Amino acid sequence: MTFTIPSFHLSSIGPWLTLTVTAILILVLDALSPKGRKVCFSWLALAGLAVAAFQTIGLWGSTGTDFVRMVYLDNFAFFFYFIFILGAALTVLISRQYLEDYGKNMGEYYALILFATVGMMLMAAGAHLIMIFLGLEIMSIAVYVLAGLFREDLRSNEAALKYLILGAFSSAFLLFGMAMLYGASGGTLFLDDLPLRLGADPAMAYLVLLGVGLLIVGFGFKVAAAPFHMWTPDVYEGAPTSVTAFMAVAVKAAAFAAFARVFFLAFPAIKVDWTMVLWVMAVATMTIGNVAALSQTNIKRMLAYSSIAHAGYLLMALVAANQLGAVSLLYYLLAYTLMNLGAFGVVILVGRKKDRYINIYDYSGLGAQHPVLAASMALFMFALAGIPPTAGFVGKFYVFSAAVQAGYIWLAIIGVMNSLVSVFYYLRITVLMYMKPAEADLGPVVFSPAQTAVVALTAAGVLAIGIFPGSLYNLAMNAVKIFPGL
Amino acid sequence: MQLPILSILVFLPIVGIGILLILDRKRHKGLKIATLAISLVEFVVSLPLWFNFNSQTAAMQFVERREWLPTYGISYYVGIDGFSLLLIMLTTLLTPLCVLATWDDIQHRVKEFMVCLLALMAGMIGVFVSLDLFLFYVFWEVMLIPMYLLIGVWGNPARRVYAAIKFFLFTMFGSLLMLVAILVLYFHYGKTTGTYTFDLLKMYGTSIPFNMQFWMFLAFGLAFAIKVPMFPFHTWLPDAHTEAPTVGSVILAAVLLKMGTYGFLRFNMPMFPEAAHYFVPLFSILAIIGIVYGALVSMMQKDLKRLIAFSSVSHLGFVMLGLFTFTMPGVQGGIIQMINHGLSTGALFLIVGMIYERRHTRMIVDFGGLCTPMPIFAIIFMIVTLSSIGLPGLNGFVGEFLILLGTFQVNKLYAVIAATGVIFAACYMLWMFQRVIFGKVTNDKNKDLKDLSWREIAIFAPLILFIVWIGVYPSTFLDKTKASTENFLALMEKAKSTHVSQSHVFKGEAQ
Numbered sequence: 001m002t003f004t005i006p007s008f009h010l011s012s013i014g015p016w017l018t019l020t021v022t023a024i025l026i027l028v029l030d031a032l033s034p035k036g037r038k039v040c041f042s043w044l045a046l047a048g049l050a051v052a053a054f055q056t057i058g059l060w061g062s063t064g065t066d067f068v069r070m071v072y073l074d075n076f077a078f079f080f081y082f083i084f085i086l087g088a089a090l091t092v093l094i095s096r097q098y099l100e101d102y103g104k105n106m107g108e109y110y111a112l113i114l115f116a117t118v119g120m121m122l123m124a125a126g127a128h129l130i131m132i133f134l135g136l137e138i139m140s141i142a143v144y145v146l147a148g149l150f151r152e153d154l155r156s157n158e159a160a161l162k163y164l165i166l167g168a169f170s171s172a173f174l175l176f177g178m179a180m181l182y183g184a185s186g187g188t189l190f191l192d193d194l195p196l197r198l199g200a201d202p203a204m205a206y207l208v209l210l211g212v213g214l215l216i217v218g219f220g221f222k223v224a225a226a227p228f229h230m231w232t233p234d235v236y237e238g239a240p241t242s243v244t245a246f247m248a249v250a251v252k253a254a255a256f257a258a259f260a261r262v263f264f265l266a267f268p269a270i271k272v273d274w275t276m277v278l279w280v281m282a283v284a285t286m287t288i289g290n291v292a293a294l295s296q297t298n299i300k301r302m303l304a305y306s307s308i309a310h311a312g313y314l315l316m317a318l319v320a321a322n323q324l325g326a327v328s329l330l331y332y333l334l335a336y337t338l339m340n341l342g343a344f345g346v347v348i349l350v351g352r353k354k355d356r357y358i359n360i361y362d363y364s365g366l367g368a369q370h371p372v373l374a375a376s377m378a379l380f381m382f383a384l385a386g387i388p389p390t391a392g393f394v395g396k397f398y399v400f401s402a403a404v405q406a407g408y409i410w411l412a413i414i415g416v417m418n419s420l421v422s423v424f425y426y427l428r429i430t431v432l433m434y435m436k437p438a439e440a441d442l443g444p445v446v447f448s449p450a451q452t453a454v455v456a457l458t459a460a461g462v463l464a465i466g467i468f469p470g471s472l473y474n475l476a477m478n479a480v481k482i483f484p485g486l
Numbered sequence: 487m488q489l490p491i492l493s494i495l496v497f498l499p500i501v502g503i504g505i506l507l508i509l510d511r512k513r514h515k516g517l518k519i520a521t522l523a524i525s526l527v528e529f530v531v532s533l534p535l536w537f538n539f540n541s542q543t544a545a546m547q548f549v550e551r552r553e554w555l556p557t558y559g560i561s562y563y564v565g566i567d568g569f570s571l572l573l574i575m576l577t578t579l580l581t582p583l584c585v586l587a588t589w590d591d592i593q594h595r596v597k598e599f600m601v602c603l604l605a606l607m608a609g610m611i612g613v614f615v616s617l618d619l620f621l622f623y624v625f626w627e628v629m630l631i632p633m634y635l636l637i638g639v640w641g642n643p644a645r646r647v648y649a650a651i652k653f654f655l656f657t658m659f660g661s662l663l664m665l666v667a668i669l670v671l672y673f674h675y676g677k678t679t680g681t682y683t684f685d686l687l688k689m690y691g692t693s694i695p696f697n698m699q700f701w702m703f704l705a706f707g708l709a710f711a712i713k714v715p716m717f718p719f720h721t722w723l724p725d726a727h728t729e730a731p732t733v734g735s736v737i738l739a740a741v742l743l744k745m746g747t748y749g750f751l752r753f754n755m756p757m758f759p760e761a762a763h764y765f766v767p768l769f770s771i772l773a774i775i776g777i778v779y780g781a782l783v784s785m786m787q788k789d790l791k792r793l794i795a796f797s798s799v800s801h802l803g804f805v806m807l808g809l810f811t812f813t814m815p816g817v818q819g820g821i822i823q824m825i826n827h828g829l830s831t832g833a834l835f836l837i838v839g840m841i842y843e844r845r846h847t848r849m850i851v852d853f854g855g856l857c858t859p860m861p862i863f864a865i866i867f868m869i870v871t872l873s874s875i876g877l878p879g880l881n882g883f884v885g886e887f888l889i890l891l892g893t894f895q896v897n898k899l900y901a902v903i904a905a906t907g908v909i910f911a912a913c914y915m916l917w918m919f920q921r922v923i924f925g926k927v928t929n930d931k932n933k934d935l936k937d938l939s940w941r942e943i944a945i946f947a948p949l950i951l952f953i954v955w956i957g958v959y960p961s962t963f964l965d966k967t968k969a970s971t972e973n974f975l976a977l978m979e980k981a982k983s984t985h986v987s988q989s990h991v992f993k994g995e996a997q
Contacts, residue, residue, distance in 0.1 A: 367639075371598075382631065388624040397620075397665070404669040412669065416662035423658055427634075427651060435638045435647050470555045477557065 022048025030107025159238025174218025180211030286312025342458030365438025713746030732839025759981030816892020823885030
């Protein structure tokens with residue numbers, strides 16, 4: 001028996017390799033460096049991410065598959081690479097000072113962030129359901145650990161345990177769904193082959209539906225869509241704030257990348273069925289998220305519910321299932337990455353040392369004490385609420401247009417009414433900052449350079465891509481050409 | 487090449503914000519002078535619009551067009567016709583006056599206040615010049631934030647937050663539904679013609695099935711009706727007016743409310759003409775209810791600002807009634823009444839602001855006999871009051887007369903009921919005036935009130951000039967709007983032929 005090793009190009013997974021090698025290097029350096037000696041792991045991680053970004057730019061425009069059709073090479077994946085790299089880099093930047101305050105500025109933190117990013121890239125580029133599952137697990141396991149980083153803190157422990165147990169269940173659902181599809185398709189899990197093979201045997205129709213349903217459960221959990229959102233507030237509140245930020249943007253983006261690709265590519269034949277389910281989920285998700293956010297007084301919890309609501313808007317883009325929907329998904333996720341990370345950056349700064357001030361009333365009077373910081377927070381809040389001229393508005397505009405174009409006018413109306421509800425709790429932060437006096441002297445805000453840079457960069461980004469969305473729109477349009485069925 | 491005046495008008499305030507940001511926040515006078523200078527430059531820049539405006543044509547003038555998001559059919563497309571010209575001039579005229587009015591009024595966070603004021607200015611002009619639905623929506627929403635902050639930060643401490651949030655949520659509610667309607671319209675237009683565009687002028691005269699016009703008209707109409715505000719949606723207005731700082735009330739009354747009526751004129755009616763005809767009874771009746779109800783409620787108010795706020799509901803009812811007559815005098819009267827209301831009500835809010843600065847109360851009972859210590863103030867107050875009532879020779883008369891004339895041609899009953907509004911207006915305004923100005927000085931605190939300073943007189947001088955000008959020789963202003971109105975009426979006339987009844991709509995037979 002002879003084995004032939006199929007040909008492949010390492011360059012097509014260049015960004016993965018770079019990040020993996022950087023992560024391992026960080027771990028080794030951490031182990032070798034004497035105790036107490038500070039090694040700048042964050043710079044190393046940033047360097048790795050920068051190299052990965054350059055490699056992605058080099059890959060941009062390439063097409064086809066590699067590694068025996070296991071990996072897609074297309075702009076859809078590369079667009080998501082950028083989102084993940086951006087999310088990870090901004091997370092690394094806001095983390096350092098925050099972790100040092102806790103005495104937790106450890107190498108493994110950065111290594112885990114990088115490993116999670118690699119997992120996300122696998123999810124975005126996976127051409128085979130098992131690849132997507134592997135990516136999901138690589139990402140999830142890293143994030144489970146990150147959520148429990150503060151192991152002396154009960155809340156952090158609770159968050160990690162909850163996330164692990166529920167996450168493991170959801171992975172099982174996902175895997176079970178894949179097994180159903182494997183059976184129904186007569187033994188293949190390649191996304192390219194699935195559409196033809198699934199329709200081949202009418203007797204298998206129910207098995208296909210069951211499999212797709214289970215996939216929705218699995219992905220729904222990762223994107224925090226109702227009714228699989230229960231874990232989100234507790235985990236987001238308990239996890240270290242920088243990890244929460246990472247989960248809210250990058251993990252969600254990765255799950256949506258896989259969600260969109262699998263459903264758009266593999267199941268166009270039963271679009272009617274899954275759009276119906278997702279319609280209900282989208283409505284439930286945004287309504288639950290927004291209504292529950294109204295009554296939150298902890299800013300992390302509020303942002304957790306708000307992230308659930310945003311998952312609902314993003315699901316609208318999936319429901320629309322047209323080209324504009326796919327474009328809006330990409331644009332919205334990028335915009336959301338910027339505005340949400342910016343908001344979490346402000347939360348970390350205002351929280352001062354060790355998250356002491358994460359109640360929304362701690363923002364009272366911020367407008368008078370720190371006008372620029374307050375103005376940035378107001379900008380992020382208005383952006384999250386979807387008010388022009390910010391990226392959040394353009395994102396919502398695209399999502400709603402996709403829904404209207406696909407004929408879901410009621411869904412769009414429910415969506416805008418939800419935005420109205422969300423305006424209330426986002427506005428409340430600005431009310432507190434500008435219209436209420438400070439309740440107590442909370443001490444000065446320490447502006448560490450990296451964290452300040454994150455807030456400034458994201459604020460500029462939110463405005464820039466909000467006012468000039470054109471080029472990004474064209475990039476996203478280019479990226480979604482891979483879905484011929486839309 | 488022609489100078490891009492409209493773009494300069496929109497972006498000059500934004501440049502001004504940049505200048506303010508680098509100034510020292512502790513030097514209040516300097517900040518105010520800088521803002522005044524910027525707003526005066528803005529006014530001067532807007533003058534060529536008035537003088538070079540060609541009143542013979544209904545076409546858009548001073549047009550500028552740049553691609554913004556070409557793949558989506560969105561462009562930066564601005565231009566003006568007779569309708570927007572007057573409103574822009576009103577805006578640029580009022581803003582410097584507002585800055586002058588803040589001289590002593592605003593003492594804390596001056597920098598932020600001025601930034602908000604300039605942002606508001608950019609947004610208001612943007613709304614009036616946009617000829618692209620997307621651009622219009624962006625300006626429409628952008629303008630919310632500074633106004634919200636003006637009310638919420640510099641308003642009356644007791645209830646400002648409530649008023650600010652109410653203002654924001656009410657307006658947002660309407661405009662979000664309008665956003666959906668804009669999108670539906672965009673895709674409908676794209677599907678029927680093959681070109682996807684947000685260009686407003688192309689939307690005019692597209693044949694939209696009546697069933698769709700019906701809902702579109704309601705969605706757009708809700709956004710504008712909340713802004714106007716028309717009768718059942720007016721509840722945010724008294725709160726916002728009462729709690730806002732003086733300048734906030736002035737801008738809110740003089741310009742922001744006009745965006746609603748302007749929206750009907752520019753978007754709702756020409757885009758959905760058949761539905762507009764269909765909805766004439768509903769909107770006319772709501773307008774009449776607004777006229778009478780606003781007037782009756784005004785009569786019972788104890789707070790001067792609240793009184794003026796409710797009188798706005800009444801006055802704007804006249805505007806809406808006039809616009810929905812689709813007759814030459816009605817529509818022209820409606821437009822001139824928008825300007826009148828901006829001048830008179832703006833002036834009234836300034837007047838209340840000035841006595842509030844002196845006495846820190848706005849309750850009518852706290853005053854009385856003010857003509858003794860403040861004669862100049864009393865004279866100005868009287869002119870403005872009479873203008874608001876509609877005394878012949880002053881501006882209010884021209885607007886209300888034309889509107890009633892137009893209404894009479896269409897429906898006599900409406901005209902009769904609406905005319906009672908004029909009588910009620912005389913009642914509440916004169917009664918209020920009498921209680922505040924005439925009689926003996928009953929309250930000792932009022933004895934030594936200082937009369938108006940030169941600065942304050944300077945604020946009123948231009949307002950009163952125009953109040954008299956419009957009253958005596960309205961043709962100057964009516965001529966500017968004539969061509970646009972004729973064009974508008976011709977458009978509406980074309981759609982009149984289709985008769986649709988309610989039962990058709992709900993059976994889905996209407997096409």
